[in-house]
Every structure is written in C-alpha cells, then in structure tokens.
Amino acid sequence: MKKSELYKYVLDYFRGIHPEVTTELEFGSVFQLLVAVVLSAQCTDKRVNQVTPELFAHYPDARSMAEADEFEVYEYVKSVSYPNAKARHLVELARMIQNEYGGEVPHDFDSLLRLPGVGRKTANVMLAVAFGEAAMPVDTHVFRVSHRLGLVPRTADTPLKVEQQLVKHIPADDLAKAHHWLLLHGRYICTSRKAHCEKCEFKAVCPSSTCK
Known part of the structure; x- marks a missing residue:
C-alpha cells in the first residue's frame, strides 16, 4: 500500500x-487548559483530572495563580509526576501571562513557547484545542x-x-x-x-x- x-x-x-x-482533559477556560496540559506531561489525563478541580477552585485564572506561592500550588499537584517543577512552572507562567499578556494566554506559537514549562507539544495542543488552529x-x-x-x-x-x-x-x-x-x-x-x-x-x- x-x-x-x-x-x-x-x-x-x-x-x-x-x-x-477533543481532549479528555477537563477545563473551564483557556488558562485552565494550559495548566492541565502542563500537568499532563508524563502523567495520565485521568490523574490530572483528579487534581485540577481543587486546584482550579483555588486558582481559577492567571491572576489568582500569579499571586500564589509555588509551595501552595505544590500541595494541590503533588500526586502528579514531577510536582515540584510543575508547581514552579505554573506560578511562573501565570505571572508571565498576567504581567506580559494582560492575563490572557497568548495565541501564537512563539509566545506560548516563552512560557515556563511550555514546550513544542504543549504549544501545539493549545493551538489545536484552545484556538482551533491546524497543529x-x-x-x-x-x-x-x-x-x-x-x-x-x-x-x-x-x-x-x-x-x-x-x-x-x-x-x-x-x-x-x-x-x-x-x-x-x-x-x-x-x-x-x-x-x-x-x-x-x-x-x-x-x-x-x-x-x-
């Protein structure tokens, strides 16, 4: 063939x-999708979906997570893989989104790659799932x-x-x-x-x- x-x-x-x-990750906004995708690296969607409801209840958007301490975020994500690094990345990317993009997740590939914890796969997921682009x-x-x-x-x-x-x-x-x-x-x-x-x-x- x-x-x-x-x-x-x-x-x-x-x-x-x-x-x-579409994705099996559960989320209520573009920012929450980004958080879920970052958490899903080398971790199952099932596990992420068990963690994110409580995490999003406390930090539903970039502004609230940007004001958090990474150790506070760690308590909600400690059951996923590499929780220390992911907690740090989530707080750092939330601060960048809040400070440089007005609290909105950027829509272009290069800007997404600038965010801490975001690699090529995560950036493409955001383009495909959040923004409906061919990725x-x-x-x-x-x-x-x-x-x-x-x-x-x-x-x-x-x-x-x-x-x-x-x-x-x-x-x-x-x-x-x-x-x-x-x-x-x-x-x-x-x-x-x-x-x-x-x-x-x-x-x-x-x-x-x-x-x-």
Missing part, C-alpha cells in the same frame, strides 16, 4: 467513527502509533520529525483531530506495553500487526 493510500485508509476510518473528537502535537502515543502504523519512516526519530511528516501528509482541516485520533488509538488500542491488535481496525494494513 502506498503511503498516500495508507493515510487515506487511516483518516477515513477515524473520520467515520470519531467525526468530533499536530506529538506526544508518546502519537509518536508510537505513527511508527507502528508505518505513517512515518524510521528516520523520523524525534517528535519534531514525526510532526513534520504528519503535517506533510494530513490535510490541514484534519490535523487537530488527527492528533486526538492517533493519541486515543495509542491510549486504548495500540498501547505501549502490548498492542491489542485483535481489536485494531488497521491490522490488515499495519506493518507491526501480530494478527495477520
């Missing part, structure tokens, strides 16, 4: 079963599934290279959704420890399938 045919096969399937799809965040699930399905070559050995390959082959209108499609497929079907190929609709075309 040609690369273009594989992409069409995969995208057509996802469009059919998940025409509307492809690459997390561990997207990275793994893209390789296993043969959507990207082995030489795409970094998240940036995977992102560039996916952006090249996926229509702009589908990019934001495709991130969630691949992520959810990796989270529930093509899992890290053992791919559940018997449940996968791509087993007939997947070069990594054990069910052929």
Whole structure:
C-alpha cells in the first residue's frame, strides 16, 4: 500500500467513527487548559483530572495563580509526576501571562513557547484545542502509533520529525483531530506495553500487526 493510500485508509476510518473528537482533559477556560496540559506531561489525563478541580477552585485564572506561592500550588499537584517543577512552572507562567499578556494566554506559537514549562507539544495542543488552529502535537502515543502504523519512516526519530511528516501528509482541516485520533488509538488500542491488535481496525494494513 502506498503511503498516500495508507493515510487515506487511516483518516477515513477515524473520520467515520470519531467525526468530533477533543481532549479528555477537563477545563473551564483557556488558562485552565494550559495548566492541565502542563500537568499532563508524563502523567495520565485521568490523574490530572483528579487534581485540577481543587486546584482550579483555588486558582481559577492567571491572576489568582500569579499571586500564589509555588509551595501552595505544590500541595494541590503533588500526586502528579514531577510536582515540584510543575508547581514552579505554573506560578511562573501565570505571572508571565498576567504581567506580559494582560492575563490572557497568548495565541501564537512563539509566545506560548516563552512560557515556563511550555514546550513544542504543549504549544501545539493549545493551538489545536484552545484556538482551533491546524497543529499536530506529538506526544508518546502519537509518536508510537505513527511508527507502528508505518505513517512515518524510521528516520523520523524525534517528535519534531514525526510532526513534520504528519503535517506533510494530513490535510490541514484534519490535523487537530488527527492528533486526538492517533493519541486515543495509542491510549486504548495500540498501547505501549502490548498492542491489542485483535481489536485494531488497521491490522490488515499495519506493518507491526501480530494478527495477520
């Protein structure tokens, strides 16, 4: 199967079963989404969703979190991975947002990257989910599934290279959704420890399938 045919096969399937799809993180504003995404690094969305209700009850916006002490924030996020660093980043990014952007999360990629604790993946998530732009965040699930399905070559050995390959082959209108499609497929079907190929609709075309 040609690369273009594989992409069409995969995208057509996802469009059919998940025409509307978004993040599983729970949030009530753009700022809260940013906080949740920062907390989700190397941590499950389920765990983050257990932490954020109490955190947001005390610090619902950039202004309130900017006035907090990182040790106070730590008490609410200590059950996530790397809580010390994340608590510090949350307070620092809230202060930057408040002081330099009038309390509003910036809308452009470069400004997002300036925020403490925000890397390329987080910035792309914000563009895709919060602002509805054509962006492809690459997390561990997207990275793994893209390789296993043969959507990207082995030489795409970094998240940036995977992102560039996916952006090249996926229509702009589908990019934001495709991130969630691949992520959810990796989270529930093509899992890290053992791919559940018997449940996968791509087993007939997947070069990594054990069910052929």
